[in-house]
Every structure is written in structure tokens, then in C-alpha cells.
């Protein structure tokens with residue numbers, strides 16, 4: 745059920761490149777881990793741009809005590825935070841942390857992302873809570889995420905940025921990428937000042953149809969509005985409303 749060492753390393757290098765190319769990281773930001781056994785993950789090293797990862801820079805690490813089993817580089821200083829995700833939920837197979845700008849803006853503002861904007865928002869990342877600030881790389885930060893692991897797919901570390909996890913090798917990255925797209929979308933919705941959310945029933949139908957298991961806490965904000973069943977207005981009409989004539 746786990747990826748082989750070779751597959752896990754190739755995936756980490758691929759996700760690192762996507763993070764770099766997608767503007768999710770600058771300098772040596774971000775970390776990625778993928779599980780290859782009940783007590784083992786491959787992880788990124790400290791101090792390397794995620795677009796420049798190569799197999800020899802990656803480390804095989806024991807989940808239970810954080811010991812480096814293979815690899816010459818020094819592991820990321822955020823390793824403890826990633827390992828705590830695996831220690832808290834035995835079903836997790838991947839984790840990813842980066843500093844994409846829209847989610848990081850919400851992390852700095854202390855705004856939880858919860859808009860029922862699209863099926864992806866409702867089904868992939870779900871609600872993204874903000875974890876109270878802790879010093880990066882500290883034991884406090886590593887511990888601070890533990891209460892969130894079972895209920896959420898992504899958390900936003902206060903004044904820092906998102907950490908995502910998943911139950912397939914690709915899922916942590918997909919959850920992270922989706923959450924950032926939803927955060928960007930939320931800023932655009934704010935700019936439009938017009939929003940017709942998916943309602944409670946529509947979200948429940950999506951979850952049932954796509955066999956999504958999401959806790960109540962991890963689910964986006966549910967309203968009873970039927971506004972999205974109303975006809976759309978034209979952009980011309982919208983512009984007239986906005987310009988007040």
C-alpha cells in the first residue's frame with residue numbers, strides 16, 4: 745500500500761518543483777514528507793530550494809523517534825511537526841508545508857477559510873483553521889497542530905502558512921494546492937462583494953456523491969441560502985450596481 749523508496753523520492757522532487765513553480769515557496773521555504781512504511785517517511789532537507797531537490801538530498805526518517813535512517817543532509821527544522829501528523833493519525837501517508845501568499849495572508853490576519861464557494865472548496869481542503877502562533881521550528885509548533893489532525897485536511901499556522909496532510913501520497917499536495925486556490929478565490933469574491941454560496945443541502949449532496957468523509961469541524965460554513973438558484977445577473981448590470989447609476 746505504501747510507495748517504494750524510489751517512487752516516494754520521485755514524488756517529493758515532483759511536488760517540490762510544483763511548489764517552486766507555483767509560487768508556494770521562496771528561498772528554502774517549505775517541506776514535504778511521504779510515508780513508505782508503518783514507521784518510515786522520506787523527508788526534505790533543511791536549506792534547499794524546493795525546485796532544486798535531488799534524490800541524494802532526501803532523508804529517510806523514523807516516525808516514532810525522528811531518527812534519520814538514510815541520507816547525509818540535515819532534515820528540515822519542521823520535521824517534528826510533520827511527524828506529529830503521522831503519530832496522531834495512522835492513516836496519513838503524506839504531508840506538505842509551504843508559504844503560499846493568499847493562505848499566508850489569512851494566517852497573518854487570523855482569518856479561518858470556510859467559504860462554501862465551489863465543490864472543490866467543499867470536498868478537498870474543507871475548512872482551514874488558523875493555529876495560534878508558535879515559533880517556527882520549535883517543539884511548541886510541532887505540538888500545536890496535534891489537536892487539528894483528525895478533524896481537518898489543512899491548517900494555517902498563525903503568522904506562518906499552511907500545513908496539509910493526506911491519506912494518499914498525492915493528497916497532501918492536492919489539499920495544499922486546493923486550499924491556496926480557495927484562498928485566492930476568497931480574495932476575488934471579496935473584491936466582487938457578491939457571493940452566492942453552496943448551501944447545506946448542496947454540500948451534503950457533494951459529500952455523498954463523491955464519498956467524501958469530512959468531520960463537522962472540518963466542513964465549510966453551511967447556510968440555508970437558495971441564492972445560487974436565482975438567475976445570474978449580467979456583468980453590465982453588476983457594474984451599474986457597483987457604480988451606482
Ligand SMILES: [Zn+2]
Nearest residue numbers: 774842904905
Ligand atoms: Zn514554514
